[in-house]
Amino acid sequence: MKPILKSLSLFGICLSLSAASLFADVSIFSELKKSLEEKTKTFQMENGLRVLMMKREDSPTIAVYSKFLVGSADETPEIAGTAHLLEHMLFKGTKNIGTTDYEKEKPYLEQITVWGKRLDSLRIQELEMKSRGEEPSSEFKSRLEILQKRFSVLLELHRKFIISNEDNYIYSRNGGVGFNAYTSNDVTNYQILLPSNRLEIWAKLESDRLKNPILREYYTERDVVLEERRMRVENRGLGILREKYMDAAFSEEHPYRMPVIGYEKNLGFLDLEKTQTFFKKYYDPQRMVIAVVGSLDFDQTEKILRTYFGDLKKGTPQKQKKIPVGGFAGPKFVSVVHPSTPSKIIGFNKPAFPDPDDAVFSIIDTLLAEGDSGRLYKKLVIDEQIAQGVYCWNGDPGDRLSNLFSIYITNNQNADQKKVENLVQEELERLKTEPITSEELFKIKNQILAGYLRGLDDNGKLADVLSLYQLLYGDWKELLKGYEELDAVTPEDVQRVAKKYFVLENRTIAELNPPAKENTPSPK
Structure with missing residues (x-):
């Protein structure tokens, strides 16, 4: 039995279970558990942020994953899709990254917020009229058309300040690969694989993303996500079926009824200011875990992370939803x-x-x-x-x-x-x-x-x-x-x-x- 354990190292896995069951031999599972615990260290900062570090010396690299306890389960039907859209937006840069000159860019961003809200308001009015069987007046249509043209010009003027994917470029120059993210019903995750000696570059970029996020290109990215929904749901039978299935299987108050990507009817009208409020509420260090796995030094890693993330301000703790299975509601x-x-x-x-x-x-x-x-x-x-x-x-x-x-x-x-x-x-x-x-x-x-x-x-x-x-x-x-x-x-x-x-x-x-x-x- 002991030779099997050698091939079961979680730090260079080569698995063979033909001889006997791991479960059947308590000593093997205990040694496996002990090996994991010896190579893993956790700590919590004063602001509530938790960090998990695991040593694996098989290559001079580290994987860094940042998870936030926020997903579609934290939304209401009116703002469904916000967590996923926000994940997209946090790749758009900060006051320091993604812009040629933030101070010059700022007035354009402020005007985009004002005019984007007005345009959304008119578009919602138009939909409400049509839902009542009313045809918008020529005056209303003219006002909407003029606003759309002005807004398009404003977005075009703003583009001269944008440096697309600057963070990804910095990571690539420093050997980073797999820079990506995902949103689920439960969590939002950001990830990258880096050379071991590049952790501080990651810490500087990612702490800046949390302290100084700029949701630039919000309205164009909102359209991108809306098209993503059409491709993944409306154009795929299984996407529609799964959405209808979740809606039927869960009770009205259950957060899992809502799709991660949101609904077509509200995605195109998600409000920029409400999305910013959502970020402040849920991207809280108390709802955050950083995991660093690979070739690392515990003390040095902890020092770097405390330096860059220790001053994140914690917000008001959010109560965790508890939804019991309850009685069966019938077929x-x-x-x-x-x-x-x-x-x-x-x-x-x-x-x-x-x-x-x-x-x-x-x-x-x-x-x-x-x-x-x-x-x-x-x-x-x-x-x-x-x-x-x-x-x-x-x-x-x-x-x-x-x-x-x-x-x-x-x-x-x-x-x-x-x-x-x-x-x-x-x-x-x-x-x-x-x-x-x-x-x-x-x-x-x-x-x-x-x-x-x-x-x-x-x-x-x-x-x-x-x-x-x-x-x-x-x-x-x-x-x-x-x-x-x-x-x-x-x-x-x-x-x-x-x-x-x-x-x-x-x-x-x-x-x-x-x-x-x-x-x-x-x-x-």
């Missing part, structure tokens, strides 16, 4: 017609981690859809040949609040939707009546851990997952606790969870069908 069904591949989503409401039932759903996820041996994959794709693919998502769409266990099926073109539904339900019923064997459970636990370890084969992946656990649960070690809970799952737990949650009263079904073909008359 729900939504249907979408779109010229895309026919698809189906079947989901069940469930609690989030660290509820122990979440670990059981991870077992069920792998049992049903992991690889060719997954029960649903085997039945729907291989045996019945009724689907092209099937996968499960435990924790759909996030982990901060109660969420969903979702089953996504891409059907074959002429598949019977009802048959697909019945076959899925048969497998779920089987979980209630036929206990999973100990051998099958043993294999699944190994699969999950092996897959996880293989996924942590570079600095970036480690920084991403560790910073997420530190942010959401207050301690990255909750990740290890989660795997201990997974190891404790029994065949009886799988049966119990299946009986409790896989019931019609807790089921949401969303299906996508292509438009019906019109019958064309035969030629005479």
